[in-house]
Amino acid sequence: MPETMRAVDIKNGTGSVESLFINDATPKPVPTATQALVRIKAFGLNRMDLLQREGMYPVPPQAPKTLGVEFSGVIEGFGDQAEAGFKRGDQVFGLAYGGAYAEYIAVSTHMLVHKPEELSWEECAGIPETWITALQAIYLVGEFKPGKSILWHAGASSVSIAGIQLSRAESASAVYATARQDEKCQFITEKLGATAAFNTTTSDWSKEVLKATDGKGVDIIIDFVGASYFQGNIDAVAKDGRIVNLGFLGGTRLPANVDISKFIGKRIRFEGSSLRSRDEDYQGKLRDHLVEHALPKFKDRTFKIYVEKVFPWEKIQEAHKLMEANKTKGKIICTIG
Structure with missing residues (x-):
């Protein structure tokens, strides 16, 4: 036996x-x-x-x-x-x-x-899972370098908590995040030290990102949401930017009228990954x-x-x-x- x-x-x-x-x-x-x-x-x-x-x-x-x-x-x-x-x-x-x-x-x-x-x-x-996932997203997929800006969706999730700390320690020029509650946004900025956090239920987060970056957008976006944030990601990413997709909390089917023209105009790279x-x-x-x-x-x-x-x-x-x-x-x- x-x-x-x-x-x-x-x-x-x-x-x-x-x-x-x-x-x-x-x-x-x-x-x-x-x-x-x-x-x-x-x-x-x-x-x-x-x-x-x-x-x-x-x-x-x-x-x-x-x-x-x-x-x-x-x-x-x-x-x-x-x-x-x-x-x-x-x-x-x-x-x-x-x-x-x-x-x-x-x-x-x-x-x-x-x-x-x-x-x-x-x-x-x-x-292990959270910090290694964050490291993979930043370095192996997102090709992060010191001086780049980065946005973490689901900013109070364990992976993003790790990623925000890593981004700051590795000399990101700015670290942004999104969350669905004001309490979580406050945690992200006050406890984790992010540059800013945007409540996706009460604001147009992609417009807020563009406003915070003087219209430039962010160099790297780490996304766990998928379809419902797809257009916002394209709008908020900077020229030659990277969008790293790690999940589909917001679904897998794109809504009607999604405009993908900025893929060429901004030379965007969108890449999915898993661990x-x-x-x-x-x-x-x-x-x-x-x-x-x-x-x-x-x-x-x-x-x-x-x-x-x-x-x-x-x-x-x-x-x-x-x-x-x-x-x-x-x-x-x-x-x-």
Whole structure:
């Protein structure tokens, strides 16, 4: 009989938040090749988890069915080709293709980072997916350089919270953001230090961006919204600008009368990207970016991991309900006692 563990499961495979439960008889993973076996202390929630729970997310073929892509924990074993620099007992955090809502996870050592003693388990569990996604959007897709301006949509989301801090630290000329609530806009400017934040429910945000930039627009836009912001993005981006699309919270079907003429007039590049579907080498390079650009600033607290709320994992349904409410300003974390 294979060893078992506890893990969050979904009744009937997919379903509503009420379908989540802890399955005491989940097979315990066995690390192979470059993998380590990590006993999980905490894991972070991401919006993709909600979509996957409902059967609406294209899960990579190598991912286990268990939800969760970011975690912190302690290494308990290895495969036979593990990356040098890790040993049993090391405290780590990391990114996985799935399986983090569990007591144990088998994950590539190429996606692990040593946990700084300055950070808590909960903070570290909120770093990998969000900060690596932000780094990917800025550097690999957006081709950010110091002196460029940047706009982050959904500015109080975890990825944008990371991205705003990264943009400021990497000498952006200006950092703008949007949000749907005045309270979130205030948080973005006062806590994160953005140049300005625009409420998309009470203002024409693209016109506000143009006004703030004296008509020039912004060099890079990071967008999670999609169709409903498509025209605004084209209007608000600067000449030779980049629009990086990472999600479709505002739908995938463009409204009528969208004018794409500025694609040529401004020489705009619009590029979609994802992280979870990328191969291990690509993700490993991003891990190295994280260690280089962010880890020292986590240690000295220049960068802050904003944690909205911590739940014991037995309250996973409550954690998912909070994420569904779209009222958070930072990470939702679950701990495994």
